[in-house]
Amino acid sequence: MNTMTKTALCAALTLMAVACGPLNENNISTGALKAVQARFGGAQAAPAPTAPVLTRAQVDANPGGFMVLNAYNGTLVAALAAGGSNDNRVTWLSADGLSVTTQNGIMVATxxxxxxxxxxxxxxxxxxxxxxxxxxxxxxETLSDTDQIANQRFACTIASQGRETVGILGRQIGTEVFAESCQSDRLSFTNRYWIDDTGRMVRSLQAIAPDSGYIQLDRP
Structure with a gap:
């Protein structure tokens, strides 16, 4: 990573407004869930193109106010609008009730x-x-089948994968791609982050949990 990109990324992670307290301790839902699988299901899909759920005019009229979610290999695409924020976390909401909370672009809850x-x-x-x-x-933090909070720690390695230009809502953006490979005693996954030259995370492909797989998040 060059000095300019590294400095910009540091500034963006500090300043970019992205809800919830530490580990979202006040926002835990209930419900029985399936047992944790040995690994996240299926192979990690390549990033899919952003579907036309937003227009460039809508995005330009509200800079930083939207995100596009792409899940299940493109069978679920939704526009997310920025909702409540808390420190460096923001919760993004869809019209049909889905939500994703990010911390400087990194997913911390769904x-x-x-x-x-x-x-x-x-x-x-x-x-x-x-x-x-x-x-x-x-x-x-995940819920067990008995509605108890279970903590799981992952050892992760983060490395640059080089430069890549991505297209988001009609714009071509030069980025540096980072891969985050994580492993616990039962699960493994690899997240990817596309960061532009200002330090803004414009695209990511991140694992949610077993049974849900990966989602792509685009910042148009």
């Missing part, structure tokens, strides 16, 4: 999926991205 990520601590991942790569530990 609601409305077959199996949700209830909360996550990703501070170490953000620091590794600022540094241009490294190792980190992330912690996830």
């Amino acid at each position: 609601r409305g999926f077959p199996r949700d990520l209830m909360a996550a601590d990703v501070n170490g991942v953000m620091q590794a991205l600022i540094a241009g790569g490294g190792t980190a530990t992330r912690t996830h």
Whole structure:
């Protein structure tokens, strides 16, 4: 990562407004869930093109106010609008009740999926991205089949994958791509982040939880 990109990323992670307290402890839903699978189901899909659920005019009229979610290999595409925020977290809401909470672009909670990520601590991942790569530990909270909160820790390695130009709502954006490979005693997954030259995360492909797989998030 060059000096300009590294400095911009550091500034963006500090300043970019992206809801919930630590590990979302006040926002835990109930309901029986299936047992944790050995791995996240299926192979990780390549990023899908942004579907026309938003127009460029809508986005330009409200800069930073929207995100596009693409799940289940493109069979679910939804526009998300920025909702409540708390410190550096923001909750993005869809018209049909889905929500994703991000911390500087990194997903820390979901609601409305077959199996949700209830909360996550990703501070170490953000620091590794600022540094241009490294190792980190992330912690996830999920519900057990008895509605108890279960914590799981993942050892992760973050590394640059080089440059890539991505197209989002008619704009071509130069980015640096980072892969985050994580492993616990039962699960493994790889997230990817596309960060532009101003330090803004314009695209990501992130694992939710077993039974829900990966979602792509685009910032038009």
